Amino acid sequence: MDSAVCLHVAHAEGFAIHAISFRYGQRHALEIDAARRVSGSLPGVEWMLVDVPLDRFGGSALTDRDLRPSREGGGREIPLTYVPARNTVFLSLALAWAETLAARDLFIGVNAVDYSGYPDCRPEYIAAFEVLANLATRAGVTGSSFRIRAPLQHLSKAQIILKGRELGVDFALTRSCYDPDLQDRACGVCDACRLRLAGFAAAGLVDPISYVDH
């Protein structure tokens, strides 16, 4: 959902869009089909799917069958669903593509409000990656700088949903649920579902996707 709104923000700003999704061993790989549908819903978007096997390293409930992401509660400082260095790997690969395209604006749908437990969603992390990107590449030598854009960074989930509605995002195409086994419905109880449902409730809107009846 955040990625979909982020894509529409970039589109509304008039960018020619090259979208990138990652098959990284996530158990909830259905999000890849959703990303393809969302990208296909906007004219002129080039979409690339890249394989990067973060499940080889383990350490996250999102890639490891023995760790369960559902209903973990709020006690822990960093959620079990944190995937080590995931956003750094994703941004690095996006940077590689951007450099070959001569693109300079990298958009990422991170959000520091609802997911404050993820270190790689913090504003200071995004700022540090921008510094790195400009040292890592030809940009650092030629002086044409990369910008890492995180337009949802300071929005609540409800604000993200309202912005998405304003920009014409079809939320029925999106998927948030971490449950790998549900095809056409969402579980409604994992962290991602609970944040999504609370966001729609706070925005005063109805989530168009289907949930398992509990």
Place this chain on the structure above:
Amino acid sequence: MDSAVCLHVAHAEGFAIHAISFRYGQRHALEIDAARRVSGSLPGVEWMLVDVPLDRFGGSALTDRDLRPSREGGGREIPLTYVPARNTVFLSLALAWAETLAARDLFIGVNAVDYSGYPDCRPEYIAAFEVLANLATRAGVTGSSFRIRAPLQHLSKAQIILKGRELGVDFALTRSCYDPDLQDRACGVCDACRLRLAGFAAAGLVDPISYVDH
């Protein structure tokens, strides 16, 4: 060769070593077999090979059949063999593994002297990655910091070779040549071969590998 010496430096410092190599679509994939042999030559080294398809993005003579890396000469500021964002992708994946291992020292064999044309070999780049690593991960929250170690950074190729000899590196196991078609010999004329041969000459040593007779 640089990676082999870097590995031996870490080993000599007493680290338990988890080595990582990347199959990134490099045409000279024979270096992967060499990495495996070099890692296997030290007791207790765990070696992992990770696939990451940088050739999907193009833009480098090392991954693209239509660009030739050989004998490009010294005119250009950044060599054709530069692979966009490669070291950032490699370090990011190493960081992901390190975080799950609770390792804190990441070694990389970059060198700012002979390869000064590569932006992601510069000391300021390495320093920026260290800052990023500590914001990107649990380390940033718990205060147990990552260190990015680049022990060859300020050495000439000759000094790297002399350090390798001192540490017992078997240079016959290593491979530098960019030519993808030569199995048991090196071409002797690509940038990597020329730097290697000049390094051995400056060190007053004989390179134990075989070269094509020109």
